[in-house]
């Protein structure tokens with residue numbers, strides 16, 4: 001009898017591991033005929049989430065989306081790219097920002113010393129590092145099916161999903177989703193960022209524009225976490241540095257992933273085609289929360305860097321999740337209490353339309369708005385947020401304060417997360433407990449921050465900690481980390 005090929009039921013396999021008796025239903029069919037087959041099974045292809053995280057239908061995340069209203073958005077019209085369109089105080093803010101930098105460095109303010117700015121500006125990818133849309137010329141790996149004269153790799157979508165997860169996780173990805181490209185997901189592609197054509201293969205055109213096929217790809221949102229304990233030092237330029245650290249890790253994963261895909265005979269298309277929070281929600285890595293610019297992972301909270309790899313390798317899709325996060329945000333609003341610029345909504349019901357008091361339209365052209373329509377969300381003032389973010393050279397107090405951005409030792413630990421995913425009846429209690437226990441950054445509130453003389457002493461403490469390599473702060477080892 002072959003040592004490597006035997007008929008083994010799940011019961012006998014678990015019995016071999018000493019785990020029989022953990023539940024009759026879990027130990028019955030399917031029957032695996034060998035270990036290759038087991039590795040390729042649907043269970044292993046996209047590992048099951050913990051029991052309290054429910055899977056939803058494809059393209060149906062917890063935030064309601066009216067796909068008929070979603071339109072491709074020009075990212076040059078966002079507050080991040082062009083805040084002068086929306087904030088009449090923007091020009092003055094840029095002047096104030098420069099003056100504040102020199103003043104705070106000279107005064108040695110916590111989180112605003114010369115070393116904080118040096119960290120911020122130098123943590124990213126080295127100068128000249130490339131993350132091209134597609135590989136061309138000498139960027140293509142020497143060994144490919146074509147150069148070797150061998151057939152390209154083939155497998156079932158489930159086998160491929162497992163294989164690529166193994167590669168990407170080993171390259172450093174913390175969370176991975178597989179989102180099929182459809183007419184709906186194409187609406188999420190920035191109108192100025194990528195050209196969608198009736199072509200089989202992504203390429204860079206003569207005008208140096210990125211071109212993507214209109215179908216046939218799977219988008220792979222890749223998440224790399226940002227060091228949570230550094231976020232507790234917010235606001236500070238440190239936070240921007242930590243974000244760049246996340247970008248560096250994410251860029252390395254995508255670079256290796258892109259070359260790996262090409263080396264097995266498939267397209268590796270590298271780079272975000274649109275806003276990442278929707279892709280993270282569609283892939284089931286996160287849920288959208290109260291803060292529009294970032295989604296919330298059950299394991300990693302909000303402190304994460306997200307980017308995209310796409311491929312024509314057939315992949316079994318991952319589904320959107322319901323871990324109770326979006327519904328928790330309706331009750332919570334703790335992030336709004338700590339926002340120095342009062343930019344976050346304090347409402348307790350999301351709406352399809354922004355409130356009349358919130359001007360989401362450009363000052364010069366009312367047809368231009370700073371967000372994509374077709375979603376029922378909490379509408380935040382992205383313009384005043386952007387101004388404040390830049391004024392203090394890196395804010396994100398709200399993200400560091402988010403109830404889900406705590407380590408398992410904090411209020412929202414594993415048992416609480418399991419309760420949130422099961423019933424919303426304790427949501428008020430849990431969000432109150434988070435405040436009572438003093439978690440997060442509760443010293444900040446409307447009008448209270450560096451411009452009015454309140455700095456975070458943890459900006460000094462952070463430099464005295466023995467930080468883990470790559471800022472990996474342990475959440476990847478939590479039971480439900482995936």
Ligand code: SF4
Pocket residue numbers: 338339340341342343344384385386388389395396397398399
């Ligand atoms: S980043 Fe800062 S200014 Fe912007 S919403 Fe969060 S706390 Fe407010």
Ligand code: SF4
Pocket residue numbers: 289290291328329330332333334335336401402403404
């Ligand atoms: S602090 Fe509360 S309301 Fe804000 S994003 Fe986190 S969970 Fe949602």
